[in-house]
Amino acid sequence: MGAQGMGLTWKEEHLDFVLVPSGLLIMLGYHLFHLHRCINIPETTVIGYENHNRRAWVARILQLEAKERSQAITVIGSNLSAATSLASISLALSSLIGAWIGSAYHNNYITSRIYGNTSATILYLKYIALLSCFIVAFACFVQTARCFVHANFLISTPSCEMPVRNVESAVISGTNFWIAGLRSLYFATNLLLWIFGPIPMFVCSVITVLLLHYLDKNTTPLPPYNAPLSYEDSKKIHREMKASPGTTEHHEESQDHRDGT
Template sequence: MEKEILDYVLVPLGLVVMVSYHLWLLRQVLRRPSTTVIGINAGSRRLWVRAMMGDTGKNGILAVQTLRNNIMASTVLASTAIMLSSIIAVLMSSGGGDRFSIKFLSILMCFLGAFLLNVQSIRYYSHASMLINVPTSRSEDFKDAVTADYVCRTVNRGSYFWSLGLHAFYISFPLFLWIFGPIPMFLSSLVLVFLLYFLDVAADVATVFTSAPQDQLELV
């Protein structure tokens, strides 16, 4: 009975802690991007894309190889997520009680979300690998030339989905420890948020935002 009470108290509290942190992180990315690693990297990628598209003949191979490495990283995470989802589905089908079914279902949904997010990341990186070598100069014969800003948004979208998929993997750890009880789950949630803060928050670097205001970041 006491364990059930802890489940009803500590587990929702741990989830609230993780959700609150990610809502705060989203607010920081939207309003003060230069204080977050996500925002700084987005500004750096914007400059990188413009540099690559400035001389496609010289930088084309480098740009495609870099995007291919990102595709491989997303593919590894997507493959891992779907493999773990399959294992958890087998464990759920073998039984184990309603309580374990809820715990396994939570982990399963987390990994399925990570899989879908990484698939979307692969999608955008694949588009960018072709777009980044398209000439940006406009002429009468090529009026619909791709702009560097559009390619920047495509590359950044791929990175945003990759970051979300990676965070889904992080969240799966407290959910996995929930199998061993609500106390490990709650404590791991606190430790996770503490570690993510140091991984996601960075010093104020305004120099990377030469093409956009420092207090704004275009996410789409």
């Protein structure tokens, strides 16, 4: 009975050192694989598909005069509000979750029903890992808000020939930080289940990877769009047309050629 009890005790205590790293490696391995796809074959991912559409959106918006871009400012403002809200939630949860973990583990009723290591060291690791994920998410959402604020300034700048690539870079960077913040919350969800033992955490990691693999995969062809004239190019053409009225037909043919017609 003593040897059997020692065997069961050893298995329970070391289960965290097997399942938890395995779950984290599964999550990390999938995200590295997904990052490789986003960089090399972005058209097969939802992120690449959405970024393609955002580039088209930015190019079309910058064709308008600054006073006509109120709809674009509204769109960016809604994303800015969402990023600010999630940043506040992440910061609040990083404090509340830690306090809840500490109070829960002083409860012998809860501790006795966790199948895994319940030592003070493991408790400390759980708290630090969970807190780190929420802090990373908070930082990413703050950077998202910064990028969208910058894009808002660029789009709303009056009487300015703004390069398309500047606004596009700000919008895409904000989106990438947004995605990184959400992925940090996914990791935090897995680590949150580690509170209830390594088995729920490992199962959650496997289920999360399967769901993300389905959600991140894109099978829809990228919608073709012909890059329009940038705002500065269109202003230049208008000035040339006013200076030389006889060149109107030539510029119209050039525009038709760029639009693919």
